[in-house]
Amino acid sequence: MSRKVIPPGALWYRSLVPDWAYLVLGGVALGLPNLVFSGFLFYDPLHLLKWMVTMVPVALLSVWCGLSIARRRWEDTGFRVDPLGALLLCLILWxxxxxxxxxxxxxxxxxxxxxxxxxxxxxxxVTYNVFRGEGQLRAFIWLGVVNGAINVLFAEVQTRMSVIPVPFILNAPGNYVGNTAQQEMFGLWTAMACLGGAYLHMSYSLEGRRGAARWLNLCLMGVNGWGLWNSTARGGIVSLMVGLFAMGIVSWRGLERGSLRRLGEAVVVLVVVLFLTFGAGKLGLSRAETLVVKASDVIENPGDLAGRIGIWRSSWEVFKFSPVRGVGLGQFKYHYLAGQRVMFDKYPDGKWQYTLWAHNEYLQWMGEFGLVGAALLAMAMGLWLWGFVRALMRGEELPRYVAWAAGMAFLVAFNALFSRPFHRVENVIWLAFALGASSRHLLPREVRFNRVNNPWLTRLFGGVWALLALLGLAYLVDGYIGDRNLLTASRVKDPEMKMVYINRSHGHLMTREEAEEQRGYYFLALGEYMRDPVLYRKGADILYGAFNARTDTKKLFDLIKAYGILRDKERVLELVHYLKPGTYKVHL
Structure with a gap:
């Protein structure tokens, strides 16, 4: 029996992952996470469910792809690791x-x-090798647009009601955040939804479609535009402008005639919604006044960088702690207080601020990955940008969806200058999707390293990919079990049972350090209740160890108080060192 061989570089095939599997699993990963949050069913009230909804579909796709590669010949699947993918794999290795x-x-x-x-x-x-074009993109964008509009409705409920009446809306009265839980991320998400709506309008209009889908999209884009303006998130607003500009450049140079005009129509819709926002603000029905105040602040205080200048200076000091290898992936937030303390030595008039993020992803990337990781990221970004500029300069005819992908890439990349989109997996997964869809047309498909025909190497790659995906699934399940134990511990009244569940949670990697922290607070509370200085000291020392592993302000102030009660001057002086000099006095 003859074996059908897919020619090298043929990316539209069915053997790696079925179309329906990519559509369903990709749709869940892209379209659902910003709507859900952990809530009262989890100890972590926000992130864990978002991670699971995003990453479980990705893990399943990875297992499917990895096993397909491991079981079949390289040329039978058509799988390729492109130059950008190779650089990203090098980053994982580093x-x-x-x-x-x-x-x-x-x-x-x-x-x-x-x-x-x-x-x-x-x-x-997966996207680079499996994505099949316009039909799948529209399905994903529709999910994002609807998700964004629902979040806007949730945000309106949050700002207009003092008590949230339903459990599926985040309990954050007075905050315009929807289920994203954070204003900057809400602004980013509505900006991404507006970009998707603008693309759908352009695409439908070019095809001459005038049905309900086109008008529904315009209505939803208006809702998302309202949410964006009322979010008052300056980073999200300007990022959308950058994304629309990039989409416009591709439309002008690489798409059919009329594309730019249709895109302009979508921009007009957003401008009209802006004027409606100001009009509603006169009636007290929108947050237009806050938007004006924040815009004026940028103009009047440009050197403050919207309150970020001190954070950026502190982040630069974190980078200097280990400039070559970095402080480690995910470790920036645990070095921030130390970096800020060094910053005060150079800028005594700086503000004391605490944050988990640099509010500049590239600066945080340098801090965590060092110069080696920063160089790899710069090469990856430069490679994609080179392909983008080359295609525009040559006037190459590009698939329509490349315009959306380029717009999304520029939107997120620009937002990363002022915010933290890389650290919200439910948002940055759209960047991974956009890069995968666009790289197939902007970068070379055939390079020397991806022509390797050694079946053992290719099967090893597939097997390792599938194995790591399975380990990731096991890690999530294990973390969920640990989270449930912490949740139970927080609810039980019996002190002995509380410690039983905390100790159980300590046996799960994801929740180990949180459990250690809760052990410290347990013994602090027990020692205070029983007036036992030995138990109280035990709790303080356990919490001190947790503080050294995960440094944050809550534990810092709790430890200063605890060691103050214990009259441990040496430890108190060590801890207050993180505070701004001249703002405290030690009396023991």
Whole structure:
């Protein structure tokens, strides 16, 4: 029997992953996470369910792809690792070496971030090899557009009601955040939805479609535009402008005639919604006044960088702690207080601020990955940008969806200058998808390293990919069990049973350090209740160890209080060192 061989470079095939599997699993990973949150069913009230909804579909696709590659010949699947994918794999390899080089404060955090980053690279590779074009893109964009509009409705409920009446809306009254839980991320998500709506309008109009889908999309784009303006997220608003500009450039140079005009119509819709927002603000029905105040602040205080200048200076000091190898993937937030303390020595008038993020992903990337990782990222970005500019300069005819992909890439990349899109996996997975879809047409498909025909190497690659995906699934399940134990511990009244569940959670990697922290608080509370200084000291010392692994302000102030009660001057002086000089006095 003859074997059908797919020609090298043929990316539209059915043997690696069935179309329906990519459509369903990809749709869940892209379209659902920003709608869900952990809530009262989890100890972690926000992120864990978002991670699971995003990464479980990616892991299943990875297992499917990996086994297909391991079972069949390379040419039978048509699978390719393109140059950008190869650089991303090198980044994973570099991150994997960091624990061997030392300096990792929190291994559970490192493992979690490693699986998240690897999942994004995996989704890039799957998309590069499996994505079939316009039909799938429209399905994914529709999911994102509807998701964004629902989040806008949720945000309106949050700002207009003092008590959230339903459990599926995040309990954040007074905050315009929807189920994203954070204003900047809400602004980013609505900006991404607006970009998708603009693309759908352009695409439908070019095909002459005038049905209900086109008008429904315009209505939803208006809703998402309302959400974007009312989010008052300056980074999200400007990022959308950058994304639309990039989409316009591709439409002008690489798409059919009339594309730019249709895109302009979508921009007009967003401008009209902006004026409606200002009009509603006069009636007290929108947040237009806040938007004006925040825009004025940028103009009047440009040197403050919207309150980020101190954070960026502190982040630069974190980078200097280990400039070559970095402080480690996911470890930036545990070095921030130390970096800020060094910053105060150079800028005594700086503000004392605490944050988990640099509010500039490239600066945080340098801090965590060092110069080696920064160089790999710069090469990856430069490679994609080279392919993008080359295609435009040559006037190459590009598939229509490349315009959307380029717009999304520029939107997220620009937003990363001022925010943290790379650290919300439910958002950055759209960047992985956009890069995978566009790289097939902007970058060379055939290069020397992906012509390797050694069946053992290709099967090994597929087997390792599938195995790592299975380990990732096991890690999520294990983390969920640990989370449930912590949730039970937080609810039981019996002190002995509380400690039983905390100890059980300690046996699960994802929740190990949180369990250790809760052990510290347990003994602090028990020692205080029983007036037992030995138990109280035990709790303080356990919490101190947890603080050294995961440094944050809550534990910092709790420890200063605890060691103050214990009259441990040496430990108190060590801890207050993280505070701004001149803002405290020690009395023991």
């Amino acid at each position: 991150a994997s070496l960091q624990p061997l080089l030392g300096g990792i404060k929190s291994m559970p955090t490192f493992v979690r971030e490693w699986f998240a980053f690897s999942g994004l690279v995996a989704f890039y590779l």
